[in-house]
Amino acid sequence: MVRNTLQMIAAGCGVLFVAGGAIASPAEVTVANAERRLEAGADISMTRWHVDAELILVLEKEASRKVTAYLQSRGRLRVVDVSVSINMDDRVILADFGPGFLPGPDEAEVFLHELAVTLRHYAEQAGLPIVGVDFRYQGKPLKSYYPAELAVPPRARIDARNQTALVSASHGLVRVHPALNWDYQRPDAFGFREDMITPPYGDALQRLLEERSGSGVNRARNRSQDPHPESNRPWDYMSSRYHLKTLLPDRTDIWNSLPNDTDADREVKEDIRARPLYANHLGVGTMISLHTNGHELGAIRGVEVYYHGDKPDDRPLAESVLCGMRELIRAQPGYENFPARQDASPGGHGENRIGTMPSVLVEIAYHSNAEDSVALQDPVFREASMKGVEKGVRLFREGKTCEPFVLQQIPDISLAAGTSQEITLPFAGHPQFPVTMEFTTANCSSPGACRPSKTTFDDPNTPITVLMRCRGSLTGDARWSVVLRDVDGVATAPVEFQHTCSKPGGSPAA
Numbered sequence: 001m002v003r004n005t006l007q008m009i010a011a012g013c014g015v016l017f018v019a020g021g022a023i024a025s026p027a028e029v030t031v032a033n034a035e036r037r038l039e040a041g042a043d044i045s046m047t048r049w050h051v052d053a054e055l056i057l058v059l060e061k062e063a064s065r066k067v068t069a070y071l072q073s074r075g076r077l078r079v080v081d082v083s084v085s086i087n088m089d090d091r092v093i094l095a096d097f098g099p100g101f102l103p104g105p106d107e108a109e110v111f112l113h114e115l116a117v118t119l120r121h122y123a124e125q126a127g128l129p130i131v132g133v134d135f136r137y138q139g140k141p142l143k144s145y146y147p148a149e150l151a152v153p154p155r156a157r158i159d160a161r162n163q164t165a166l167v168s169a170s171h172g173l174v175r176v177h178p179a180l181n182w183d184y185q186r187p188d189a190f191g192f193r194e195d196m197i198t199p200p201y202g203d204a205l206q207r208l209l210e211e212r213s214g215s216g217v218n219r220a221r222n223r224s225q226d227p228h229p230e231s232n233r234p235w236d237y238m239s240s241r242y243h244l245k246t247l248l249p250d251r252t253d254i255w256n257s258l259p260n261d262t263d264a265d266r267e268v269k270e271d272i273r274a275r276p277l278y279a280n281h282l283g284v285g286t287m288i289s290l291h292t293n294g295h296e297l298g299a300i301r302g303v304e305v306y307y308h309g310d311k312p313d314d315r316p317l318a319e320s321v322l323c324g325m326r327e328l329i330r331a332q333p334g335y336e337n338f339p340a341r342q343d344a345s346p347g348g349h350g351e352n353r354i355g356t357m358p359s360v361l362v363e364i365a366y367h368s369n370a371e372d373s374v375a376l377q378d379p380v381f382r383e384a385s386m387k388g389v390e391k392g393v394r395l396f397r398e399g400k401t402c403e404p405f406v407l408q409q410i411p412d413i414s415l416a417a418g419t420s421q422e423i424t425l426p427f428a429g430h431p432q433f434p435v436t437m438e439f440t441t442a443n444c445s446s447p448g449a450c451r452p453s454k455t456t457f458d459d460p461n462t463p464i465t466v467l468m469r470c471r472g473s474l475t476g477d478a479r480w481s482v483v484l485r486d487v488d489g490v491a492t493a494p495v496e497f498q499h500t501c502s503k504p505g506g507s508p509a510a
């Protein structure tokens with residue numbers, strides 16, 4: 001099995017920072033140490049990681065077992081060897097399938113996504129912080145077998161003034177051939193389905209984009225409760241493909257883009273493609289696909305944001321959305337430690353590939369994990385996670401980098417009794433106004449003389465200031481603790497400073 005330790009060998013600089021800021025000499029550290037160290041946001045690029053040969057063997061066996069089972073589920077008996085290597089410079093796992101497995105251009109997307117999560121999970125259990133998984137087929141990427149089908153479209157000019165977006169909530173009922181049954185695309189999990197839980201997330205994101213970004217928003221699915229004539233099920237349950245068929249009946253290139261496909265799930269594949277093709281037709285500035293994640297390993301959980309590996313220009317949007325979600329979700333009571341990836345993930349999703357605009361796919365949480373499932377059904381989590389997506393999109397468009405909300409140090413202040421002075425509180429980050437400034441006393445030399453206060457600032461363009469006063473002839477010291485809290489609950493760490501009131505012309509009173 002994978003050994004439960006790893007070697008962390010100091011790189012060129014000769015020393016290695018571990019959790020708590022201590023300096024360690026080159027040494028073997030435990031996985032737990034490695035995880036703490038990463039949480040602290042240390043510089044991963046400074047570390048030379050040891051990739052265990054046993055880990056590689058485990059990943060190869062697991063991948064081979066999975067792809068063989070996948071082929072078997074599709075009626076083919078074939079053992080496929082997989083060779084795995086890990087490049088810790090870019091923190092990517094390379095999995096190369098041997099002869100016997102070459103999926104079609106729109107095939108096996110879910111299988112490959114799940115396999116990537118599996119390989120990443122096992123490598124991370126061995127202490128390696130993986131960013132993504134790159135699949136090869138006898139040494140070559142899939143696109144080299146299907147250069148036309150898997151080409152990334154030329155990117156439309158990024159226009160910061162184009163504030164429109166397509167919000168695409170995942171899945172819905174599709175017609176399965178040849179029986180022509182109407183089926184959901186994802187299983188029932190903990191009493192709900194991805195197909196049906198994502199549209200209310202889309203509603204929240206649409207409202208937030210309209211209110212906070214001033215965006216015009218289009219939706220990929222129809223939220224109407226009226227019956228869809230062919231299935232006699234509410235439009236709300238239906239996949240985008242059928243909505244677009246009604247909306248744009250002549251545009252078969254959008255909703256019937258694989259007319260020669262004979263697979264049972266041809267309309268599933270067409271549904272995936274229809275969404276970004278519709279975004280291209282609309283000419284929107286951004287496409288956001290909302291999904292919940294599923295995995296056979298119930299322990300895997302948390303927020304993930306994907307961009308297409310062949311569209312690296314979309315990565316900053318994915319990083320910004322992930323950062324916004326992490327900040328907003330963790331600002332909610334009870335969600336302080338909600339797991340979220342540290343980095344955006346490169347993927348191979350058709351939804352991200354086909355759009356000519358910056359496109360990201362948000363895996364809000366895992367419907368296959370019990371705790372994530374509870375969160376997914378919580379309106380507080382829904383609102384916070386979608387506020388995070390909106391914020392990430394907005395900051396990306398404004399060319400700003402997502403950064404933590406931090407109140408900078410406040411110098412101690414000494415005033416003569418009966419005088420006052422206005423001070424400005426500089427901060428970093430991108431809080432959502434109104435912002436409340438909260439003063440509490442950490443210590444007060446005269447009980448009752450230091451009054452806590454809360455002041456609200458509405459205008460993001462006006463500095464946050466406070467008038468420090470020494471009333472009347474009172475002298476003494478106050479140690480204040482100050483917190484800034486934005487309207488979404490995102491708060492700075494408290495900052496303390498000393499406020500002294502002294503006799504005019506004299507020294508501070510005892």
Ligand SMILES: [Zn+2]
Nearest residue numbers: 170194291292
């Ligand atoms: Zn999905």
